[in-house]
Amino acid sequence: MTVPNDESAYDRVRWAQWQAGQARLPGLSRRGLLRLTAAGGLALTALGTAPGTASAAGPIVKPLPPEWFDVYGTNAETRWEAMSGQGYLTPVDRFFVRDHTSTPVLDAAGWRLRLFGSGLRGAPTAANPVELTYRDLRRLPSETITAFIECAGNGRSFFTSQQGQAVSGTAWKLGAVGVARWRGVRLATVLARAGLTRDAVDVLPEGLDPDYVTGGVNLGKVRRPLPVGKALQDVLLAYEMNGEPLPPDHGFPVRLVVPSWVGISSIKWLGRIEVSATPLVSPWSTQFYRLLGPDYPAEGTLVTEQVVxxxxxxxxxxxxxxxxxxxxxxxxxxxxxxxxxxxxxxxxxxxxxxxxxxxxxxxxxxxxxxxxxxxxxxxxxxxxxxxxxxxxxxxxxxxxxxxxxxxxxxxxxxxxxxxxx
The missing domain is CATH 2.60.40.650 (Immunoglobulin-like)
Structure with a gap:
């Protein structure tokens, strides 16, 4: 099956398949998710104000001096005056932080990337996946890219302050963005090693941060599907940021970097990747990160590529x-x-x-x-x-x-x- 790489076409196909019950929602039943939506629980999640599951390290690990950051709970926005004179790249200590729950502190020696699913040769299962250690990943051919990562809600506050429109979500100004030099392994390389088949249509990366719970429903790990075309195009499994190992708040030991797409696509603390020959969706593609409003279809439009x-x-x-x-x-x-x-x-x-x-x-x-x-x-x-x-x-x-x-x-x-x- 060929799935379009164009994000709007991909979304139309996936939405129709999900509505028809043809797309799988790993970790949560479609009925359960729809019930939560009807109860209004997901509106709270979209606000970014629901309390996350705290780890022992706290919501954010690195220092957040007020002259550099505005802090919104588990999120920290870079103040633009802190970028004056800093050169092209955003220094790691000034890079914004977007956490759905809290920053986990992980051990690289014990870290494993587990790949499984019907889109891989032999269809390895979640219980018996293809595994890569941190050392395995570092031994693969590396690539370095310079790219921005930006929260989909960056600039959200200006809908209200400039346009007089009520919106929900963290009231970011323009500081939920940063440019870094990322080094790692192409996702295409890892998928090929794991045995990608021609039948694969979707790739579902999943983080190792605490489960996201809202409205009394555990939505599981943060995860969001990518069309296999985008996954093979320019996506990186990054283990370095500006020449140093990733810090905890930015995805240590390994994160995804999905250039040009909204930050939710660049899953931090990567732990599992499902590769599927059947369509996949998640709450982060069906309920969150969709454009909703009077000028959009009733189901909304998937948020993918960033704007100017x-x-x-x-x-x-x-x-x-x-x-x-x-x-x-x-x-x-x-x-x-x-x-x-x-x-x-x-x-x-x-x-x-x-x-x-x-x-x-x-x-x-x-x-x-x-x-x-x-x-x-x-x-x-x-x-x-x-x-x-x-x-x-x-x-x-x-x-x-x-x-x-x-x-x-x-x-x-x-x-x-x-x-x-």
Whole structure:
């Protein structure tokens, strides 16, 4: 069976199969999930406010200094001023954290990646899987990529603050994104070693973090299926981040990196991969991470590829001196490919092109700068908008969806200009 790699076509096929009872939901019955949805339990999960199962290490392991992070329970957003002067890559200690429950502390020596399912030669079972140790993985041919990982809800707060629309979920501004240099093994290499067959249609990676429980129902480990076409294309099993072993909060010992797609696809603390010759779904593809609202089909649309965004490396409501030359710096990125052009507006009406800084990566971001000399004191709003290689550009208004995913509109960043002392 051939499954389309195009995410919208894939979603249409999978949704129809799930509704018809032809797609499996490993770890939870379809009836149980629908019952939970009807009871409203999944709405709480989508908010990101349900208490997770805490591990001994606590929700987040690394230090979260307030000058670098805004903390939302089990999540920590990078403050953009903390990226000023930091070079192209996001330092690991400043990289945002998105946890559904809590960060597990795992031992690499005891770690195993278990692969099983009807899409592998011999159809190994979960009880008798193909296994790779950490050492096995490190012995395979490695690859290094530079790519951003971004939460699907990055920018969510602006649906409310800019567009006056109520949405549910963690009120991220623009700091739930980071670019790192990831080293690991291509998922395609591991699947080939495990005996991938031509019948395989879906790959279901699963994390080792604590089970996610909401509304009295245990949804199990965080997991989200990938079409086999995407799995074979550019997905990495990463064990290094910026030249060092992955830290606990970012997936140690091994995580998935799915370039250009929303962060939920890049499963952390990878433990199992089911490879199936029949369709697979999970709560993270049927209930969460779907675009829902008046402009979408009743079943919603699966969230996959990221949209174009831009951010200034400035504090929110930054203070600048009048009559002096300032250099506004920022970064722009897109799930569609490289950024082709960035424009900046400081007066609300005219746009001027920003100057690119340094090199960029296809799956990373573009750094840029823009000189500005505000003549008079007062309240200003600075804006940045990017256009990528496909011609996609940031609109003035983002399409509304109730969960606040994929906010890609131009963000109005307030700046206060004060008289020169």
């Amino acid at each position: 965004k831009s951010a200034f490396e400035l504090p929110w409501d930054a203070t600048l001196a009048a009559g002096r030359r300032h250099v506004l710096r920022g970064r722009s990125w897109s799930g569609h490919g490289r950024i082709r052009r960035v424009e900046v507006s400081t007066d609300g009406s005219t746009w001027e092109q920003a100057k690119p800084v340094g090199s960029t990566a296809d799956r990373g971001w573009l750094r840029w700068e823009f000189p500005w000399r505000p003549r008079t004191a007062g309240a200003y709003t600075v804006r940045a908008r990017a256009t990528d290689v496909t011609g996609a550009s940031q609109p003035d208004v983002a399409p509304y969806n109730t969960q606040g995913y994929l906010f890609g509109a131009v963000v109005r960043h307030p700046v206060t200009v004060v008289p020169t002392a």
